[in-house]
Amino acid sequence: xxxxxxxxxLYYSPQSRATGTRVLLEELGAPYxxxxxxxxxxxxxxxxxxxxxxxxxxxxxxxxxxxxxEQVAIFIYLxxxxxxxxxxxxxxxxxxxxxxxxxxYYGASFEPAVIDHxxxxxxxxxxxxxxxxxxxxxxxxxxxxxxxxxxxxEEITAADILWGIALSWTMMFGIVPKRDVFVRHAERIxxxxxxxxxxxxxxxxxxxxxAAAGV
Numbered sequence: 001x002x003x004x005x006x007x008x009x010l011y012y013s014p015q016s017r018a019t020g021t022r023v024l025l026e027e028l029g030a031p032y033x034x035x036x037x038x039x040x041x042x043x044x045x046x047x048x049x050x051x052x053x054x055x056x057x058x059x060x061x062x063x064x065x066x067x068x069x070e071q072v073a074i075f076i077y078l079x080x081x082x083x084x085x086x087x088x089x090x091x092x093x094x095x096x097x098x099x100x101x102x103x104x105y106y107g108a109s110f111e112p113a114v115i116d117h118x119x120x121x122x123x124x125x126x127x128x129x130x131x132x133x134x135x136x137x138x139x140x141x142x143x144x145x146x147x148x149x150x151x152x153x154e155e156i157t158a159a160d161i162l163w164g165i166a167l168s169w170t171m172m173f174g175i176v177p178k179r180d181v182f183v184r185h186a187e188r189i190x191x192x193x194x195x196x197x198x199x200x201x202x203x204x205x206x207x208x209x210x211a212a213a214g215v
Contacts, residue, residue, distance in 0.1 A: 008032040008078070011052060011060040013039040014202040014209065018059035020165040021074055024158055026194035028082040036205070040213035071162070072107040076100070079158035087158040095152045102144065102151050102159045106166065113137045118175045138176065145181040149188065164189025 008025065012018045012034045025032045037043040037058060044056045053060045053069045060069045061078070068077050079088035089095040109131035116123050117134050124130075131137040141163075144151060150160045168186040170176040189195055209215075 006031075006064050008081075009035055009062040011035045011037060011049065011058050011062075013037045013044065013058050014205040016058050017071055019198060019202055020071070020162055021059040021061070021078070023165060023194050023198050024075060024078055024087075024161050026198060027087060027158075027161060027192070028078060028085040030078065030082050038209045038212060040209045040215050070107065072103050075103055075158050075162050087156065087161070089152070089157065095157075098152055099157055099159055103162060105141070106159075106162055109137050110141070110166070114170055114175050118173075138179075142179055142181050145185050148181070148184070150185075160185070160189060165195070 008030055010018065010021055010025065010032055012022060013036065016039065022032075022034075037049060039058075043049060044058060050056055052062075052067065055069070057069070059071060059074055060067065061074055062068075063077075063081070066077075068074050076088075079085070083090070089099045113123075113131040113134050115121075123133060126132055145163075147153065150156050151163065152159070164186050167176060167182045168190055171178050171182060171186060176182060190199075
């Protein structure tokens with residue numbers, strides 16, 4: 001994979017899905033700038049940002065001429081961009097396929113399942129649902145994490161950063177049950193210095209945004 005010294009611009013709002021991307025950038029040792037949006041003031045819905053992402057969602061990144069949205073795409077892109085950090089299996093690594101599987105599983109199965117669960121929506125029939133059913137979706141993840149200590153075994157990858165932060169948030173809000181393997185994985189990621197740094201910075205930035213928006 002090609003390495004680069006070009007700075008990455010991260011379109012960012014604190015305590016959002018963009019937090020995971022910022023933690024990943026820190027883990028990668030990547031040079032980056034923040035383009036901060038105050039979501040409490042609705043800045044993500046204004047024309048300037050909708051030109052970046054018409055869905056009005058963060059994260060998004062710009063790197064040179066490349067604009068990347070969608071959290072799973074951003075994680076794959078960044079980890080491949082900075083392979084020296086060792087967070088992405090190489091193309092000829094037998095872990096590469098499972099690595100991509102579990103990153104894609106987050107966006108394709110976990111996210112729609114937890115949103116349906118949180119909204120108390122009746123899921124689609126199992127033959128039409130993108131995630132089979134909620135319990136099956138979580139069970140597959142639990143079985144994979146139980147092999148631990150990380151998703152692919154002994155070595156951490158960018159997929160673990162994605163999942164650790166997602167599990168931390170969803171368990172905090174009671175959307176995902178606090179099963180032992182989920183708790184252990186989330187705690188393992190939350191204990192890392194990059195997560196600690198960004199968590200503290202997010203708390204401060206979120207308070208500033210709330211004050212500025214009069215919330």
